[in-house]
Amino acid sequence: MTAAAKKDRLARFSVSLPESLLDELDAMVQSRGYASRSQAVAALARDGLIENAARLGTESVAGTISLVYDHTTKGLQTRLAEIQHRHYLLVVSSMHVHLEHHNYMEVLLVQGKASDLQTLANELTTCRGVRTGKLNLTATTIPPLL
Incomplete structure (x- = not known):
């Protein structure tokens, strides 16, 4: 079979x-x-x-990393951007929206080895000023762009 x-x-x-x-x-x-x-x-x-x-860390998967952070935290947005640039092969796309007061929500569409995505999520969510962060994984990868 x-x-x-x-x-x-x-x-x-x-x-x-x-x-x-x-x-x-x-x-x-x-x-x-x-x-x-x-x-x-x-x-x-x-x-x-x-x-x-x-x-x-054995599977290549797609997912999202969702962050809520205080955009007034000194240097935070620069730090988040630096981390994403360092892991540019994992980050497919990102979007952020303004929430109430000083809060932003940022959602990253990510793809790669599950352990690498977890490392990226850990780096982002442990930055000073990030209030909440979560990695959500799917079972499959995104088809490559032609």
Whole structure:
């Protein structure tokens, strides 16, 4: 059997959960609009596998880094730009918007080895003046531009 054919086949397995956790899973299925528990568990498994790849650093993935920061922090925007320039092969695009008061939100579209993206996210989110930061990964990469 080919790898492609194996990918498309469904496999059944049994999972035992405490009733309280099953109740929470059912609530998530309902609130997010999943068609079934199986669909929700598959989505959770995919997310877990992506996170595992990030820890191992073996997969090339795409994702976003979201930052909220105080733009009045002296030298912060220059520092964030320097970090992005140093990692220019990972940063596909970025956008920032003005929020209330002194806050900006910046979202970077990134692609590369999961461990490299985690390193980039860590560098950005630990800068003085960054209030929050989060790396979100997907399972696939962005097709190359022609």
